[in-house]
Amino acid sequence: MSGKSSAGFPRPIDSTLHGATDYTVGATLTTLFPRLAGIEGTPAARQVRTAGAIHAGYSTLTDYPLGVVKLLPYKAHLAIDAVGALALAATPFITGQFRKGRDQWLPHLALCAFELASLALSDPTGKGDYKGDVDAVRRSNMEDPHRKIHDPTPAVKAGAASSSA
Amino acid sequence: MRATVWSGRNTVQVENVPDPTILNDRDAIVKITSTAICGSDLHLYDGYIPTMKKGDILGHEFMGEIVDVGRAVSTLQVGDRVVVPFPIACGNCWACRHELYAACENSNPNAGLAEKIFGHPAAGIFGYSHLTGGYAGGQAEYARVPFADVGPIKIEDDLTDEQVLFLSDIFPTGYMGAEFCEIGGGEVIAVFGAGPVGQFAIASAVMLGAERVIAIDHVAYRLEMARNRAGATDTINLEADADVVEQLKELTGGRGPDAVIDAVGMEGEYGHGALKAAERLKQATRSETDRGPALRDAILACRPGGIVSVIGVYGGLMDKFPTGALMNKGLSIKAGQCHVQRYMKPLLDHIRAGNIDPTFVVTHRLGLDEAANGYETFKHKEDECVKVVLRP
Numbered sequence: 001m002s003g004k005s006s007a008g009f010p011r012p013i014d015s016t017l018h019g020a021t022d023y024t025v026g027a028t029l030t031t032l033f034p035r036l037a038g039i040e041g042t043p044a045a046r047q048v049r050t051a052g053a054i055h056a057g058y059s060t061l062t063d064y065p066l067g068v069v070k071l072l073p074y075k076a077h078l079a080i081d082a083v084g085a086l087a088l089a090a091t092p093f094i095t096g097q098f099r100k101g102r103d104q105w106l107p108h109l110a111l112c113a114f115e116l117a118s119l120a121l122s123d124p125t126g127k128g129d130y131k132g133d134v135d136a137v138r139r140s141n142m143e144d145p146h147r148k149i150h151d152p153t154p155a156v157k158a159g160a161a162s163s164s165a
Numbered sequence: 166m167r168a169t170v171w172s173g174r175n176t177v178q179v180e181n182v183p184d185p186t187i188l189n190d191r192d193a194i195v196k197i198t199s200t201a202i203c204g205s206d207l208h209l210y211d212g213y214i215p216t217m218k219k220g221d222i223l224g225h226e227f228m229g230e231i232v233d234v235g236r237a238v239s240t241l242q243v244g245d246r247v248v249v250p251f252p253i254a255c256g257n258c259w260a261c262r263h264e265l266y267a268a269c270e271n272s273n274p275n276a277g278l279a280e281k282i283f284g285h286p287a288a289g290i291f292g293y294s295h296l297t298g299g300y301a302g303g304q305a306e307y308a309r310v311p312f313a314d315v316g317p318i319k320i321e322d323d324l325t326d327e328q329v330l331f332l333s334d335i336f337p338t339g340y341m342g343a344e345f346c347e348i349g350g351g352e353v354i355a356v357f358g359a360g361p362v363g364q365f366a367i368a369s370a371v372m373l374g375a376e377r378v379i380a381i382d383h384v385a386y387r388l389e390m391a392r393n394r395a396g397a398t399d400t401i402n403l404e405a406d407a408d409v410v411e412q413l414k415e416l417t418g419g420r421g422p423d424a425v426i427d428a429v430g431m432e433g434e435y436g437h438g439a440l441k442a443a444e445r446l447k448q449a450t451r452s453e454t455d456r457g458p459a460l461r462d463a464i465l466a467c468r469p470g471g472i473v474s475v476i477g478v479y480g481g482l483m484d485k486f487p488t489g490a491l492m493n494k495g496l497s498i499k500a501g502q503c504h505v506q507r508y509m510k511p512l513l514d515h516i517r518a519g520n521i522d523p524t525f526v527v528t529h530r531l532g533l534d535e536a537a538n539g540y541e542t543f544k545h546k547e548d549e550c551v552k553v554v555l556r557p
Contacts (some may be wrong), residue, residue, distance in 0.1 A: 074377030131175070134548055140535050145528035145549035147391045155368065155525035156396045159517060162350055162374030 003103070015074055018122050019059060019066030026056025037107045043097050044104045048111065051088045055081075075124055085115035142145040167557065168222045174212035177223060179534050185301060185309035190237035192276060193313030195249060199326035200227035200303045202536070203334060204360045204555040205430070205478045207544050213431060213454065214403055216278065216295035225251035225291040226333040227303025228326060238314045247317035249310055250505035251334045252301065253289035256315035256422060260288075267502035273298045282481060287502065304536060306557045318509045327524040327554060328516055331365070335552075336523055337508035338429070338476050339365025339468040343373050345474035346424035347500035350374040353417050355466065356397075357459040358428035359387035361526050361552045362476060363396045366426045366455035368521055370395035379416060381409060385434050386549045394525040403435040413466040421468035429459035432476025440485070447484065454481030464490050475500035514523075524554040533557040 013021070029052025034045035062077040063070035073082075089112035091099040093106035125131060167191035168182045185194055203226050223531055228248040231241050241247065253273075254266035261269050267433050273279060276286030289311070292302015310317060320329050339362050346354055354370040356363050370378045371382035376398075380385050380391035383403035391397040399416055406412045414421055430529060444456040463473050464487045473496055477494050491498070515521055528551045539553040 020318065046259065132538040132545070132547065134542065137529065137538045137542050137548055140243075140531050141548075142530040143528055145551070148394075148525065148528050149386050149549055149551070150393060151525075152393050154396050155394045155522040156371050157520045158371050158396060159350075159374045160518070160520035161369070161372035162348070 011121055013118065013122040015064035015123075016066060019062070019064050019116070021118060022059040022062075023056060023066065026052045026059065026112075028052070029055070033107075035100065037103065039103050039107060043095065044107060046091065047088065047091050048107060051084065051111070055084065078119060078122060078124060081115055081119055085119075086110040088112055088115075166306035167533055168301075168554075169533065170219075171209060171217050171221045171223055172219055175210060177210065177537050177540050179536050182220075182222065182305070185307050187233055187235050188421065189308065189311060190235040191312050191314055192202070192235045192240055192310075193231050193238055193310045194233040194291040195227070195229040195234045195247065195303075195308050195310055195317075195324060197227050197229040197303055197306060197308060198246075199229070200224050200533075200554065200555050200557065201330060201333075201335075202226075202304070202539055202543050203484040204362060206303050206540070208431060210476060210540055210544060211432065213448070214294045214296065216275075218295065218299075221292070221294070221299070222301040222303075222305055223292045224302035224304030224308075225293055226330065226335065227291075227318075227335060228330050234306070234313065240314045241317065241319070246331045248301065248310070248320060248322045248329050248509065249291070250316045250318075250332075250337075250509060251290055251293075252316075252502060252505055253291065253298065253311050253442050254315055254506060261315070264504055264507045266504040266506045268504075271387075275299060278443045279422045284504075289332060290502075304533065304555060306533070308331075316506055318513065320513075321516070324516065325524070327527055327530075328522070329513065331361075332505075332509050332512055332516075333527070334503065334505060335361045335526075336365050336369075336512055336521075337505045338362050339367075340369040340427045340508055340512060341503045342366040342474045342476035342500070343369035343375075343429060345476075346373075346426065346472050347372065348373040348375050348377075348424075351376045352423040352546075353377045353379070354424050354426065355379040355381060355413055355422040355463075356426045356428055357381045357463055358430075358477060359384065359391045359395075359397075359400075360428065363387075363426075363428035364391060364526050364551070365523075366428050366476065367391050367395040367397050370426075373522060374514070375432075377416075379413065379422065381413075384498075384546055387546075388549060390526070390551060405556050409462050410466045417468070421466050421471065422473060423468060424472040425467045426474040427460045427463045427477045431455035431457065431479045431483075433458040433460075441464065444484070455483040456478045457483040457486070461485065461487055464494075465497060467494070467496055469494040469496075472494055473498045476503070478502075527554050529553040531555055 039045045060068040062072045098105040231245045252267040254269040255271040257521040272289035279287045289298030354375045379399040380397035381401045388400040447453040
């Protein structure tokens with residue numbers, strides 16, 4: 001079962017999966033993406049590569065399982081993701097390059113949409129599914145669940161409340 | 166005092182909050198000795214019941230000792246040991262006079278809100294959103310009990326807390342679900358959901374004389390409890406058995422169960438491929454409030470002329486409701502929040518007589534400070550969790 005967002009959406013992406021996505025996206029943006037998007041050699045390619053490099057850079061500094069130097073809290077990382085995505089989307093319109101054709105602004109918007117969707121599906125606690133401490137539960141539990149479930153003694157008398165009883 | 170408060174979706178915390186005080190002459194203050202996390206609390210925890218506010222105290226299954234009473238309460242005294250029913254009922258209105266306590270016309274100060282959603286107001290409920298009155302709940306050290314001269318039942322013998330605690334909700338709720346099935350002896354009853362309410366629905370159907378009781382769930386250990394402890398004669402594991410409607414027909418000679426109880430409600434976990442995915446998406450985007458594979462399959466599986474009993478909690482609207490099957494098979498649907506006050510005394514007598522040991526569902530007994538872990542463990546069905554009792 002996945003976690004849920006404050007807006008009620010399922011949030012199946014834990015911090016490990018988010019980290020894997022960060023590095024994959026960062027590597028793709030700095031290498032293959034400009035060529036695949038047909039923007040190689042243009043300002044748009046430089047902007048996308050810069051975004052990818054920055055993304056991978058602060059990922060290495062994030063306090064999550066795939067971080068290298070764990071300086072940046074995970075929630076701060078998510079906030080930077082959101083700000084960065086919006087900044088990337090705004091860049092072509094700030095520089096005016098959007099007038100040069102769709103390929104100079106559409107990749108930015110598509111990447112922004114991808115990033116925001118990824119954020120919407122990421123659990124901000126970073127813990128993914130079960131957030132409890134099952135060991136603490138077992139230590140403090142005054143019952144024995146296994147015994148209660150597998151005890152073959154019925155807890156109810158058949159027909160005890162029937163109209164003929 | 167310490168209390169379990171809702172702090173946002175998927176988050177509860179045990180915090181210090183002000184002690185409750187008598188606000189009305191018909192109030193009492195209960196020092197809580199045992200309280201429990203209910204499956205319907207998970208609908209609040211998961212964020213699917215509207216009008217929750219941060220800081221709301223959770224919990225509607227609790228019992229304890231009276232430590233203060235208002236001047237108009239003549240039925241209780243300081244020192245009495247009581248179990249408190251979850252619906253708050255005035256005892257005087259038309260609904261209460263007809264023993265429809267969960268429809269009390271006077272106990273919900275936010276009746277207008279409920280009326281907009283349900284057409285009529287619902288009774289106040291402890292710790293269950295502002296839609297049901299915004300009352301502080303009982304997962305705490307103390308609770309204020311309004312209309313204390315109507316609801317709480319005194320426990321005057323040496324029965325333990327856990328023998329009587331579930332009179333507050335899940336035992337009467339399960340019993341009412343079985344009673345809806347009009348069991349006269351010899352029927353086949355199917356029960357969707359082997360959580361705590363489902364376990365009591367199964368046990369109640371057995372007590373009422375059903376010949377076969379089929380427990381249905383996707384969690385193997387809960388089915389094991391249903392068979393070993395609650396008296397289920399057959400089980401269907403939704404993870405292992407592909408088509409539950411076909412399975413139920415096969416188990417009943419092709420006819421279908423005489424009655425089917427839905428003890429699952431609005432967050433059914435199983436489903437069928439694209440329909441399941443679409444339902445989850447619609448619920449997440451609030452284009453429907455209830456996803457209902459159990460209710461849908463209950464209607465499809467029930468034999469013609471049979472009864473579908475709905476005691477799982479639903480909050481608003483569900484798509485793809487099989488009206489054709491309902492009408493053309495001539496089914497009767499009976500549903501409702503439990504009118505707990507009606508059932509407490511007779512069920513207490515059954516406990517006293519040894520006809521049922523309600524403690525069988527308790528798999529976890531924790532201190533109140535472990536409430537957050539208790540919610541997570543219960544929600545994710547970790548550690549073979551069926552029912553969590555908290556001791557303040």
